[in-house]
Amino acid sequence: MSDNIVYTLPTISTSPARPQKPPVDEKSLVHKQFLRGPFWQRIPAYADVPEATFLDHKWQSKNTITNVQKLMATLQGLVSPEFVADAEMGFKRAPMSVRVSPYLLSLINWDDPYRDPLRRQFITLGSRLLPDHPKLGLDSLGEQADSPVPGLTHRYVDKALFLPLDTCPVYCRFCTRSYAVGVDTDEVEKVQLHVNEERWKQAFAYIESRPELEDIVISGGDAYNLRPGQLTQIGHAVLDIPHVRRMRFATKGPAVMPQKILSDDAWVDALTEVVERGRKIHKEVVLHTHFNHPNEITGITEDAMNRLMERGIVVRNQSVLQRGVNDDVDTMKLLVKRLGHLNIHPYYVYMHDLVKGVEDLRTTLQTAIDLEKHIRGSTAGFNTPTFVCDAPGGGGKRDVHSYEYYDRVTGISVFMAPSVKPGRYFLYFDPIDALPRRGRDLWANPAEHQKMIDKALDRARAKRR
Ligand SMILES: *Cc1c(COP(=O)(O)O)cnc(C)c1O
Ligand code: SF4
Secondary structure: OOOOOOOOOOOOOOOOOOOOOOOOOHHHOHHHOOOOOOHHHHOHHHOOOOHHHHOOHHHHHHOOEOOHHHHHHHOOOOOOHHHHHHHHHHHHHOOOOOOEOHHHHHHOOOOOOOOOHHHHHHOOOHHHOOOOOOOOOOOOOOOOOOOOEOOEEOOOOOEEEEOOOOOOOOOOOOOOOOOOOOOOOOOOOOOOOOOOHHHHHHHHHHHHHOOOOOEEEEOOOOHHHOOHHHHHHHHHHHHOOOOOOEEEEEOOHHHHOOHHHHHOHHHHHHHHHHHHHHHHOOOEEEEEEOOOOHHHOOHHHHHHHHHHHHOOOOEEEEEEOOOOOOOOHHHHHHHHHHHHHOOEEEEEEEOOOOOOOOHHHOOOHHHHHHHHHHHOOOOOHHHOOEEEEEEOOOOEEEEHHHOOEEEOOOOEEEEEOOOOOOOOEEEEEOOHHHOOHHHHHHHHOHHHHHHHHHHHHHHHHHHHO
């Protein structure tokens, strides 16, 4: 990054003075400072909402915004008519339906909505859309190809992903599962993965029939939207399978509606019961959540996470690397430190999947590599996320540094996954608009596409000879 590279060699000090780190002003430790107070009252529609109401998850759910007209009505007086028109155009062309909680809406800086990192994740703007990469597909991870039972993906040797439902407390633009999650949109007709006990039973039977499966991820959709009884039912069914050793419930909930953890006692009790039942039979049950930006973490989050800590529930985080959201060192560092402060382990940072309609949110593999270099060493190693690329086509997650070949001009990287799909090569593509001129010109010419790919594969193969 910097040209002033200084080489330091170890020296033996002869002076009696002990080395001192420069003093640090406590006020500069912003990762420990959480937004508190009635921040939501800045939104005209919530100006009269008292704290007790805002902290009630039922109020949050009931007031969650599920269509563009309602969104615009809520933002009345806050945004310009141009912004309204831009968002309307955006949602018309987006593969995801709109679903935004009042909590999230209140955390967006409406004085500068174009640049706000939370707005970018949830509200599509027509003017910011870029053409999709020519190599992009809707189920980019090939989850359906590795799916022996609807809603169950068995890709890795000893772990499986179970999607019991297809709804979420919010809908994220960047969702990998936009092939299934949310209602049909103008652009996409979805695979159906509704709550269906018959389908669940098939999934449990499959897990039971495969003694190698030790680790079950319950995702979705979102475990937040499971009723307490459903959470218990799934938790028990999976824990009762003798060879299962670990399970995780994945939910974006804490990042978008932490209120539920504070006020939905039945849900938290159900989760606690499953965690404790697991602990008694020496099986690990944890919560995986999904914070992407430090602004998503407030005093309400702190209270919610403290409650889970008191219950002895381990929480890990998976972020998605997104352009203009968390692709700079300061933001990623603050996110990681803030998560660590709340005892949430930053587990992964994912390269954005190659999904439709979000080219403006993707970044280059190089960005992830650079970020990792800055993050590692800034806090505890176990609070340092691994930066991964979930290889399109079903290779699974690969460390971004482990590419066989990476062409920074064409933006093509080549990965292998010997323990998942031996002998195969997997390609990731940087967003075209972030490439150097020459790369953009090459992609502008369809006759060059296969040549670029063949060259990258040849180089990758050459490396293995
Ligand atoms: C991510 C994922 C898992 C879990 O992988 P970890 O690296 O253990 O977090 C399991 N199955 C599928 C299909 C996945 O995408
Ligand atoms: S909460 Fe998760 S599954 Fe649901 S839309 Fe967002 S990224 Fe997709």
